[in-house]
Amino acid sequence: MSDFAELRLDGVRRRFGGRDALAGLSLTIRRGEFIALLGPSGCGKSTALNCLAGLLPLSEGSIWQDDARLDTLPPERRGFGMVFQNYALFPHLSVRKNIAFGLQMRRLPRDEVRRRTDEAIRLVRLEEHARKLPGQLSGGQQQRVAIARAVVLEPSLVLMDEPLSNLDAKLRLEMRTEIRRLHQTLGLTTVYVTHDQEEALSLADRLVVLRDGHVEQIGTPQELHNRPVNRHVADFMGYRNLLPMTVTAVDGERVTVGNGAGISLSGIAVGAPAEGDAVIAGIRPEDLHVGTAGLPATVEVVEYQGRELAVEARTADGVVLHLRAVTRPEPGDTITVTAAPDRVLVFPDGTS
Amino acid sequence: MTPRPIETVPPPARLAWRHRLAERGIDRHLALLVPAMACVLALFVYPFAYGIGLSFQPEQGGVFGAYRAFFADAYQRDTLGTTLGLALPAALLNVAASVPIAYRMRGRFRGKRLLTTILVVPITLGTVLTAEGLLNYLGPAGWFNRALTSLGLIDAPLRLTNNYTGVFLSLVITGFPFAFLLILSYLSGIDPTLERAAATLGARPWQRFRRITLPLLAPGLATTFCLTFVLAFSVFPSAILVGDPAGETRVISIAAYHAAWEVYDYPLGSAIAVIMGVAELVVVGVVLGLRSLLYTGSTGGKG
Structure with a gap:
């Protein structure tokens, strides 16, 4: 060599x-x-x-x-x-x-x-x-x-x-x-x-x-x-949920974002967003869970994937979410979706 | 839900008949070929067989009299060598000249269509027009000789027409476009990434051609050689027009024509035609035999 x-x-x-x-x-x-x-x-x-x-x-x-x-x-x-x-x-x-x-x-x-x-x-x-x-x-x-x-x-x-x-x-x-x-x-x-x-x-x-x-x-x-x-890059790395949001509060690295229609999330900022900035919240399907408290959404598609189920659900204001579930929901069921705050990444609105 | 018995519908008889034929490898659509086959039989196979039959019925000398007459007469016999002497080198040159030109012209580049058109135009000219052009251009008083004379390069005009050279040039001009087009299409059937792969393995341009492209192209070259050889072997108009039909370019087709239409010895004419066919068959057979020793599988390209 x-x-x-x-x-x-x-x-x-x-x-x-x-x-x-x-x-x-x-x-x-x-x-x-x-x-x-x-x-x-x-x-x-x-x-x-x-x-x-x-x-x-x-x-x-x-x-x-x-x-x-x-x-x-x-x-x-x-x-x-x-x-x-x-x-x-x-x-x-x-x-x-x-x-x-x-x-x-x-x-x-x-x-x-x-x-x-x-x-x-x-x-x-x-x-x-x-x-x-x-x-x-x-x-x-x-x-x-x-x-x-x-x-x-x-x-x-x-x-x-x-x-x-x-x-x-x-x-x-x-x-x-x-x-x-x-x-x-x-x-x-x-x-x-x-x-x-x-x-x-x-x-x-x-x-x-x-x-x-x-x-x-x-x-x-x-x-x-x-x-x-x-x-x-997030899109490519499997962050299938990329939700357009606006920053409502900044606390160092931690930011809270909302879409003005009921969804509110807290996550980790990539870059330095200021309050009022348009941002994208990125969450992997495996970091969104069916919980007891959180965002209500209606199940639309369920795919069997072995250990888990891939679920596509839609919130009341039309945002599509991809998540994983352990127990099988039926299409049409209403579920509540939660995300772990340290698993949510907040990117500057990447229109650029 | 109560389970229903599975319905057993007997297959329709017509379908079964077609399937039975198909199982024996008979496609009834082949019946559509009957009119064409009848034409081939009436217009080609029958006259061909008739000609062969005629060649064995000379007026004298028994069954093989006409063949014996041909081979006994050196003037007749030599036409075979003369024709091979023209057709083999002409076909070889056509193939050999086409390879580098077609090789340079693979792939896409600006002006490719124009260049191809220029190279292929002689196909449309026909042998008579080519011969006339050659006589005008290369004749003793043609532009070529006058240009050389006025440049002081030669004293007497070169003899380039009404001899072997004239016929040879005419065969190259009319045969080259066929060879070029065929070889170009064979070449574009070879996957260009193969040469790129060879390059990354350390092969220089000549080695890439020699070790990869040429072996994959060789079967195509053999086929092209056969086709241009057959074209050149039946040379007739240019052998008369730009050749020396009584001497060094007395090709076998002239001998056949002479026997059949000037001496009216149809059996001899037919015999010469059969000898012509056999000679072509031998050359083509040898070349295709050699071709079968080569790799003739997929070349990975779009062809």
């Missing part, structure tokens, strides 16, 4: 036809770190990955590996490995030859190519399929070949472009664990693009949340999960 301390993206910008697909991404990746780029489609995460790989030239900015500038090099000289969304396995080459391809391009001695290819095949547990063509493999097996092909070179950086999005739900969970296991075993620095927050939270050491080409927040999974900096 090439020795380096950190990989630095410095104001990386990419324009398409006058529009910023990626507007100034600055990020320092430490060696061995697992970074997830997270955001909805069109947020610029795949653009960022392609810029890193060298498949897209930058409009502005630079990429550095310690003191070596990388963004002026063609992809074949960057020494990064990439796993593509559609796997991009060479259909005319067997699994073994696919995996050996990169090693052969480096003109390594024959027995080293064989040894490292064998090792990689064993690593992704495809020994029985080594002679098959990619077309004869299942989706999960193809994905494992794609990963093996990228990691066999022990690249300084592995780039993964939504590698699990073409797999079914069960396989996706298995491969997620597999990727995490590989990262723990090999310790390869990884940048992983996904639109699935759960995937990003479970895999990454640090997450970068992107929206419209801009970085919204960079942080550890815990930071993003517990303290999203704005309503967009």
Whole structure:
């Protein structure tokens, strides 16, 4: 593995036809770190990955590996490995030859190519399929070949472009664990693009949340999960209840908000709202409970989710709430909904 | 609610009949092909069989007399080599020249449609117009020779028409658009991320082409070669118009024409036509045989 301390993206910008697909991404990746780029489609995460790989030239900015500038090099000289969304396995080459391809391009001695290819095949547990063509493999097996092909070179950086999005739900969970296991075993620095927050939270050491080409927040999974900096990140992190409110009282970090139609909540302020400000109160469904005292609402939809039930309810003035319940309410029932004050986050009204 | 007995409705007889046919792999809609098949039989299969039959009934020399006559006469026999000598290199050049041009023209770029149109226009010209153009342009008093002479590059005009070169050029001009269009569509059927993947694995541009694109394109090249070869092998108008039909470009179709319509030896004409067909079949068979050794599965693209 090439020795380096950190990989630095410095104001990386990419324009398409006058529009910023990626507007100034600055990020320092430490060696061995697992970074997830997270955001909805069109947020610029795949653009960022392609810029890193060298498949897209930058409009502005630079990429550095310690003191070596990388963004002026063609992809074949960057020494990064990439796993593509559609796997991009060479259909005319067997699994073994696919995996050996990169090693052969480096003109390594024959027995080293064989040894490292064998090792990689064993690593992704495809020994029985080594002679098959990619077309004869299942989706999960193809994905494992794609990963093996990228990691066999022990690249300084592995780039993964939504590698699990073409797999079914069960396989996706298995491969997620597999990727995490590989990262723990090999310790390869990884940048992983996904639109699935759960995937990003479970895999990454640090997450970068992107929206419209801009970085919204960079942080550890815990930071993003517990303290999203704005309503967009909150939305992405599973705060399904985003209620427009007005601040009625401020007490340090603790604020009380209301919607002027009977709903009143107290929560923790993100930023420094003043009394009378328009804000958004963000609450996760799992932090809203059916209680004895609180807001009355009418149950509309109930979904069974194993240990709990996901409930959609509507208050008298038409606000839709998502919550979890342990006992099954029937649609049409009236329930009272309460929220723990320290689980409510109050964001500035994020129209910006 | 009281449970009702499940109704057992017998399937309608008509449906059952169709299903029975389907089980034997017979689709009755195939009956719609009957008129077309009748046309093919009457207009193609019958004359073809008649021609083959005729080739075995020469006026003298027994069943194989016409074939023996063809191969015994060096003047006739050599037309086979002459034709192969024109058609094989022309087809090869058409395919070889199309690959780099089509390769550069994959993907989308401004002016692609215009460029494609320019490259494909010779299809619409027809061999006679092409031949006339060649005579005017490359002839002894044509622009090309006059330009070279006035630049002082040559003393005497180059002989580029009424010989092998003229016919060869005409075959390239008329055959290239076919080869180019076919190869362009084969290339756009190859997933462009494959080359990008190869790039991230350290392959330089030439290695990406050589190791990834070319092997995936090869079956398409073989098919394209066969088609342009067959087109070139039946060369007739340009061999006469820009060639030397009595000498170095006396191709096999001229021999067949001569036998059938100037000597009125129909069996010999038919025999030459059959020999032509067999020669084409051998070349196509060899190429397709080699093609079957290649990877011919999915190439991951939109094609």
